Amino acid sequence: MIRFALPLLAVAAMASPAMAADVQIQAQGPVVELSVSEVVKARPDIANVGSGVSTLAPTAVAAMQQNAKAMDAVIARIKALGIAKDDIQTAGINLSAQYDYDQAARKQVFRGYQASNTVNVTLRDVAKVGQVLDALVAAGATDINGPVLAIDDETTAKAQARKAAMERARTQALEYAKLAGYADIRLLDISESINIGRPMMLEKAVAADAIMNTSTPVEPGLVGTGVNVTVTYEMVR
Known part of the structure; x- marks a missing residue:
């Protein structure tokens, strides 16, 4: 101007x-x-990743209980990877009823409750982002968001x-x-x-049965500020 x-x-x-x-x-x-x-x-010298679990059960209580058990395993795995407690933060917990639409009957059919829990994790070793993502999926994570690569300072x-x-x-x-x-x-x-x-977060869902024998490739490239x-x-x- x-x-x-x-x-x-x-x-x-x-x-x-x-x-x-x-x-x-x-x-x-x-x-x-x-x-x-x-x-x-x-x-970039840090990567921010969202990791979580979604579960479906007949009742709300069962959905939350199953989700809590699965999420405990994921968080335990995150800590076992050496990630500091301060770099792990709950991003959201959600519970909602799920329905399918019956075309013949022309009405919604209840199919259960879905519970989800997501944590944001800051990874300080960019070279190991792919390995960490694979480890989280192996531990039971069904949702992965990111990574967002950035400069810490x-x-x-x-x-x-x-x-x-x-x-x-x-x-x-x-x-x-x-x-x-x-x-x-x-x-x-x-x-x-x-x-x-900074680049925008790439959002995707990862299924537990989609784990490959090779580590998920992550190219850090350059980020701008x-x-x-x-x-x-x-x-x-």
């Missing part, structure tokens, strides 16, 4: 952590506003993206200033918003 404005520019500045004040900056020349996005890509990547965005913004603003007959620019305002470039910076410069002689 490129916008030219009149010489008088009003910007908001923080006076203290408790209050904000409006500061009037008098610009002698025209101003140019640029919005620049930069994304830095890096190897994005501080360095964001700093690199921020530096690149500011350098590009200044270069572009200076180019516009010179095209307009001005010699230099003066920074007036900066604002930033986060640009998340970045910022969007909006800067305003005054053109000066």
